[in-house]
Amino acid sequence: MDVSVWLVGLGVVAAAVVVAFAMPAMLRDTRRRQALGSGGSLAGVAGGLDAVWRPSAEEAHAEWEASVEMPAPAPLAGDKGLDEGTITIQVPPAS
Secondary structure, three states, rough: OOOHHHHHHHHHHHHHHHHHHHHHHHHHHHHHHHOOOOOOOOOOHHHHHHHHOOOHHHHHHHHHHHHOOOOOOOOOOOOOOOHHHHHHHOOOOOO
8 A cells, every 4th residue: 555545644633533532522512602692603593493303492482582682663853862963762561
């Protein structure tokens, strides 16, 4: 066999060993980020799969997002929320 074949093979084996040793750290970091609520790098893919394979879960997530998001009312001209070009929005406390 040629020396270049051995070098390529050795490089592939070395890369596999590095990935095998780095995988627990990457998984721990991903779980930490998910626990903090930032999601994972494949969060969008999981949402797409939910829409296809578990539509009830996707609908429940959409309802949850709609209940969490609270749109601010648009101020009208003459409202007391407009103070010299500055918009002041007062949000009532959540019940």
